[in-house]
Every structure is written in structure tokens, then in C-alpha cells.
Amino acid sequence: MKWSTRQDWAARPAERIMHVNPTRGCVIHWVGGGEQENDEHEDCLMAVNDIQRYHLQHPTEPYVDIAYNLIVCVHGYVIEGRSTQKRPQVRGGATGNMNGSTLAVLALWGAGDRHPPDILLRTLGEAVGWLREHASAGDQITAHRDHMSTTCPGDQLYASLNLIAAYAAGEPPKPDPKPKPDPKPGKVPPDWMGPWPYPADHYFAPPPASGYRTPSRVHNGKTDKQAYDLLQRVRRTLRWRGWSLVAASGYYNGPPPPQDPCGYGFSEEICKFQREVMGTSGDGYLGPKTWDAIRRTPVKP
Numbered sequence: 001m002k003w004s005t006r007q008d009w010a011a012r013p014a015e016r017i018m019h020v021n022p023t024r025g026c027v028i029h030w031v032g033g034g035e036q037e038n039d040e041h042e043d044c045l046m047a048v049n050d051i052q053r054y055h056l057q058h059p060t061e062p063y064v065d066i067a068y069n070l071i072v073c074v075h076g077y078v079i080e081g082r083s084t085q086k087r088p089q090v091r092g093g094a095t096g097n098m099n100g101s102t103l104a105v106l107a108l109w110g111a112g113d114r115h116p117p118d119i120l121l122r123t124l125g126e127a128v129g130w131l132r133e134h135a136s137a138g139d140q141i142t143a144h145r146d147h148m149s150t151t152c153p154g155d156q157l158y159a160s161l162n163l164i165a166a167y168a169a170g171e172p173p174k175p176d177p178k179p180k181p182d183p184k185p186g187k188v189p190p191d192w193m194g195p196w197p198y199p200a201d202h203y204f205a206p207p208p209a210s211g212y213r214t215p216s217r218v219h220n221g222k223t224d225k226q227a228y229d230l231l232q233r234v235r236r237t238l239r240w241r242g243w244s245l246v247a248a249s250g251y252y253n254g255p256p257p258p259q260d261p262c263g264y265g266f267s268e269e270i271c272k273f274q275r276e277v278m279g280t281s282g283d284g285y286l287g288p289k290t291w292d293a294i295r296r297t298p299v300k301p
């Protein structure tokens, strides 16, 4: 099991530590809201730090620490919350009147994220299994919505409780023999991207070979936080369409550009899209036309 400690996410000390007897078991939570899946684990740690700050400064709820006992993410990390490896059995604060008999496990997952990947479910299971072993948590796995009126942890995680239970019991289920269904032909992706955000003559492209300056109308997302965020939205939209492999770390992700702009990294995916969906020869540059096509063209049969 991979751990991130409280030190890793620069936790403030708990204001109070209460013990608990979690006889019932563990309750699964999500962050909710939009997209919570992070590409970089460092962003997960920042998100956990934010959640603790939000809880400690909460205007009405008297939180004494981050509300959750453990947090898990798509990178397969179990992140210490109220519970730590040295101090597992601490009262949680996220499940109302169940806090006296359960422990709370948070998935860094939200409504804007698509199908929870197996690694997230497995890590949730590992976290629950660990709490059973080290914090005397009972066998139940329930969801926040089982106990109060909330959508938490979302329909997809809720539907996966059995799988999480199997992982918690150390019985990894066999991989699903059926591939996940593609989005229905004719469906347009949810609009994660919005309108083209730059002037009409700007575009995303790899930076030129070293020694040349990137013209200011060329964006690449490697160093620019806004461009990076936008490209994450493009990536999400492409993934929704069934393109599974898009470089996460920016437009350019690979060795110095070869002659064929479609030969590497993110631009390769863009090129494929241009060829297969837009019917052009494809240059791998992401400008307003390609942007709109990615955003608006229905999925082909």
C-alpha cells in the first residue's frame, strides 16, 4: 500500500483527537462538485490541504481537523487524514450521527469525473481493509447517502460498493471481460471546454526545437497554468470520445519535434482526431476550428 503522510500534505495539527469504536465499519465519501481527479499526485496533496483548511475555517461546523479518516486518489495512494499509520483509531467527522460508530474514507472524485478507474476502487478497498485491521473497523461498507440526505459519493461509486468490499476483503475480482461501452454514436460530449479562449490566430502546438522562441500566439501548456487547465479539459473531452491515451502533462510531451507533428504526445491525439473525425490530413495543431470540432462534433457511429 502506498501512503502519503500528513506531513506530505502539510497538515495543520488536529485541534483535538477523539477516540472511537467504529463497530459498524467504514463510510465512503467523495469530494463532489466538478472534476476532482488530478493528473499529478501533488495536486491531490494540495486538494487535501485545501479540504482541511476549509473544514477548520468552517463557519458553522465545529471541525477539529479534516473530517475524513483516510483519503484515496487515482494514483493509488492512501493519504492520512484524521487517522494516521501511528494513530489509526480516531473519530471521524464527516458522517453526522454515524461518526461514533464508523470511520470516513474520502475518494478524491467528483461529478465531473467519468467512470471511477479500477485503481481508485482498489485503493478504497485497501484503505477500508487497513482500517479493519488497524482501527478495529467493523465489516460494513456503506455510503454517505445511506445515512443522510446527500448525493455523496455519486452514483458510480455508490454502484461500486460491492467491488470495493471485495478489494477490502482481499479478493480482487476478476477483470470485467466486457469492455466498457463507448459513448453512444451521435452523442455530443458535455461541454467541458467552452468557447475557444484565445484570439482567432492563436493555437496550441509543441514548442519549437530548442534555440527558437515560441511565438506568443502559440500555447503549449507546459509552463502556462491556464493553458494546462484548458488542455486538461480537451483531454477529458477526447477521453469521453474513447481516445484513451492523451499525454497528461501538456501539449508537448516527448522528444524534440520530429518532422511529422503528428508523431508524438498530445498532438498525436489531436492529429488522429483531425483525420478520423474532421476528415482533414491533420497537422496536430489545436486552433479554434479543431477546438470547436472536439467540443461539438457528435461521436461517430
Ligand SMILES: [Zn+2]
Residues within 6 Å of the ligand: 028, 029, 030, 094, 144, 150, 152, 153
Ligand atoms: Zn460524504
Ligand SMILES: [Zn+2]
Residues within 6 Å of the ligand: 038, 040, 041, 042, 044, 045, 073, 074, 075, 076, 077
Ligand atoms: Zn493522487
